[in-house]
Amino acid sequence: MTGFIFRRLLQSIVLIKFVLVFVFLLLHLTGDPVRVMAPDGATEQDIEQLRHEMGLDKPLLTQYGIFFWGAIKGDFGVSFEHGEPAMKIVIEHLPATVELAFSAFLISVLIGIPLGCLAAFRENTVYDQSMMFGAVLGQAVPDFGMGLMMILVFSVFLGWLPPFGRGDWSNLLMPAVAASLYHTARLARLMRSEMLEVIRQDYITTARSKGVANRSVIFRHALKNASIPIVTVLGIDLALTLGGTVIIETVFAWPGVGRLTVQAIHNRDFPIVQSAVFLMASTFVIINMLVDIIYTYLDPRIKY
Amino acid sequence: MSHEGLVPAARKQDFEDELPERNRLTALARSLRMQKSAILGLLILLVVTLTALTAPVISPMSPTASSLSRVLKPPMWAGEGHVFILGTDHLGRDLLSRIIYGSQVSLVVGFFSVAFSGAIGLFVGLMAGYFGGKVDYLLMRLVDFVLSFPFILLALSTIAILGPSLELIIVMISLRLWTVYARVVRGAVLSLREKEFVVAAVGIGSSHMRVLFRHILPNVLAPVIIIGSLYLGRMIIIEAGLSFLGLGVPPPTPTWGGLMAQGRSYLYVSWWIVAFPCLAITLTALGANLMGDWLRNVLDPRLRVR
Numbered sequence: 001m002t003g004f005i006f007r008r009l010l011q012s013i014v015l016i017k018f019v020l021v022f023v024f025l026l027l028h029l030t031g032d033p034v035r036v037m038a039p040d041g042a043t044e045q046d047i048e049q050l051r052h053e054m055g056l057d058k059p060l061l062t063q064y065g066i067f068f069w070g071a072i073k074g075d076f077g078v079s080f081e082h083g084e085p086a087m088k089i090v091i092e093h094l095p096a097t098v099e100l101a102f103s104a105f106l107i108s109v110l111i112g113i114p115l116g117c118l119a120a121f122r123e124n125t126v127y128d129q130s131m132m133f134g135a136v137l138g139q140a141v142p143d144f145g146m147g148l149m150m151i152l153v154f155s156v157f158l159g160w161l162p163p164f165g166r167g168d169w170s171n172l173l174m175p176a177v178a179a180s181l182y183h184t185a186r187l188a189r190l191m192r193s194e195m196l197e198v199i200r201q202d203y204i205t206t207a208r209s210k211g212v213a214n215r216s217v218i219f220r221h222a223l224k225n226a227s228i229p230i231v232t233v234l235g236i237d238l239a240l241t242l243g244g245t246v247i248i249e250t251v252f253a254w255p256g257v258g259r260l261t262v263q264a265i266h267n268r269d270f271p272i273v274q275s276a277v278f279l280m281a282s283t284f285v286i287i288n289m290l291v292d293i294i295y296t297y298l299d300p301r302i303k304y
Numbered sequence: 305m306s307h308e309g310l311v312p313a314a315r316k317q318d319f320e321d322e323l324p325e326r327n328r329l330t331a332l333a334r335s336l337r338m339q340k341s342a343i344l345g346l347l348i349l350l351v352v353t354l355t356a357l358t359a360p361v362i363s364p365m366s367p368t369a370s371s372l373s374r375v376l377k378p379p380m381w382a383g384e385g386h387v388f389i390l391g392t393d394h395l396g397r398d399l400l401s402r403i404i405y406g407s408q409v410s411l412v413v414g415f416f417s418v419a420f421s422g423a424i425g426l427f428v429g430l431m432a433g434y435f436g437g438k439v440d441y442l443l444m445r446l447v448d449f450v451l452s453f454p455f456i457l458l459a460l461s462t463i464a465i466l467g468p469s470l471e472l473i474i475v476m477i478s479l480r481l482w483t484v485y486a487r488v489v490r491g492a493v494l495s496l497r498e499k500e501f502v503v504a505a506v507g508i509g510s511s512h513m514r515v516l517f518r519h520i521l522p523n524v525l526a527p528v529i530i531i532g533s534l535y536l537g538r539m540i541i542i543e544a545g546l547s548f549l550g551l552g553v554p555p556p557t558p559t560w561g562g563l564m565a566q567g568r569s570y571l572y573v574s575w576w577i578v579a580f581p582c583l584a585i586t587l588t589a590l591g592a593n594l595m596g597d598w599l600r601n602v603l604d605p606r607l608r609v610r
Binding site for chain 1: 341448449451452453454455456457458460461462464465466537538541544545548549550551561564568571572575578579581582585586587589590592593594597
């Protein structure tokens with residue numbers, strides 16, 4: 001077990017190192033990063049000066065070395081737009097994204113799992129069928145479209161909720177629901193199929209024939225076993241939600257990393273883009289690692 | 305006395321079940337009649353495909369013809385006595401025509417990214433599963449690597465740097481999806497490799513290529529088709545999201561996501577510019593998802609795609 005955790009940790013470090021290489025190469029994709037970064041209408045002289053200031057006239061490997069040592073210290077350069085260290089700005093925007101992603105994640109768990117279970121216990125009833133159709137529909141609606149429609153209904157027509165910004169729960173509600181929609185729908189469907197598989201197992205029949213109360217059968221026997229595969233999906237979902245709130249943040253003017261990145265992309269503020277991609281990718285890698293480790297505790301049959 | 309009488313009806317049924325081709329086709333047809341949602345899905349996809357193919361013929365107006373005298377007209381049924389069925393946008397362009405033309409980009413990106421990533425994933429999955437060992441290890445670490453990226457940020461930054469184009473968008477979207485195929489195909493190949501018919505093929509001295517393409521490939525096509533159809537809707541939504549952020553196929557080509565981005569500024573006065581493209585995306589994705597579910601149920605009910 002310790003060996004597995006150690007190996008998994010090592011693997012994650014290697015992955016993060018690759019992420020760093022990618023983030024570095026991102027700027028060099030076009031061949032000449034200075035021309036991408038330079039403002040429109042810059043003269044040749046401006047470009048050469050910028051190249052020299054940024055150290056982009058040095059050999060590529062030297063550049064990478066400088067970038068790498070900076071990155072280890074959390075230094076991804078200074079934001080062109082804000083004039084402050086880029087990583088600092090990204091980290092300042094992180095709480096908003098985490099708040100939104102966790103809320104969305106919580107909604108999808110609290111709604112998706114019970115709905116999926118209920119659908120499984122009432123298999124092939126009208127309830128089950130309408131639930132599942134709702135879930136298929138939920139997976140088909142684009143989240144940003146759902147967000148805009150909610151703004152239209154709850155902010156424009158009804159005037160109940162503020163259409164954008166961050167503040168109390170009323171600001172959070174719509175973006176969180178919109179961001180959770182796809183995951184809720186998927187989780188409900190997944191939970192239903194896992195549950196259907198579990199409640200047909202012999203040990204459930206045994207428990208029932210022993211006279212175990214229905215509630216107990218559901219919670220102690222069925223739910224526990226059906227949740228093993230769900231946990232992996234949950235971990236991936238959490239990571240996906242963290243990296244996937246980009247569009248929702250833009251729709252609701254939510255001051256998170258996603259919106260910051262989109263703005264930085266449009267402003268060609270590459271230190272911010274690099275910091276954001278690196279931070280989100282590293283978080284992603286770490287969450288995936290934790291999920292793998294938790295998984296081995298939950299399911300002792302898995303041997304690594 | 306004919307032999308037919310010796311075989312009880314039930315047994316005969318069993319033999320027929322072993323004829324894969326015919327059984328699959330009849331099963332498809334039979335289940336299509338039973339599942340109304342599958343018919344709905346196929347119908348939607350058919351309509352959208354026909355719309356995209358015949359866009360120049362069926363769209364009532366040019367999607368780019370603008371006129372300042374008719375900006376932000378509501379849909380026809382609002383009773384303002386004009387001919388724009390779904391209303392007009394902020395430049396006075398006919399929304400219905402723009403949505404009709406917008407289906408082209410959505411479908412092209414959807415189909416090509418599903419096919420392109422399918423081809424890559426199939427190849428990687430075949431290699432990893434069949435050759436195993438180091439090849440398998442390296443390819444699967446590559447899959448882990450790709451999966452460890454927050455895809456949207458990666459796609460956004462790459463597209464922003466290289467400049468948006470139809471081809472780049474297809475490539476970027478495919479970059480993520482091929483891993484799904486690769487994992488599933490690899491798993492299928494791993495179990496197929498132990499099957500008698502593969503062992504026998506290897507035993508009589510068939511080359512790797514022959515074993516892979518004649519014996520293994522046909523048996524992993526079903527999951528590939530299923531994944532493709534299950535993810536078609538998702539790819540269309542992702543393309544719309546990129547366009548919405550201004551990183552899709554650049555204007556003047558109308559895209560559903562691009563239409564919604566433009567409509568966003570007029571949300572308070574002209575709800576229809578956002579609502580109808582959103583409806584178009586939802587319906588198309590719904591059609592694709594329903595078809596995908598049905599194909600999975602028929603071809604491989606045990607397959608789990610996440």
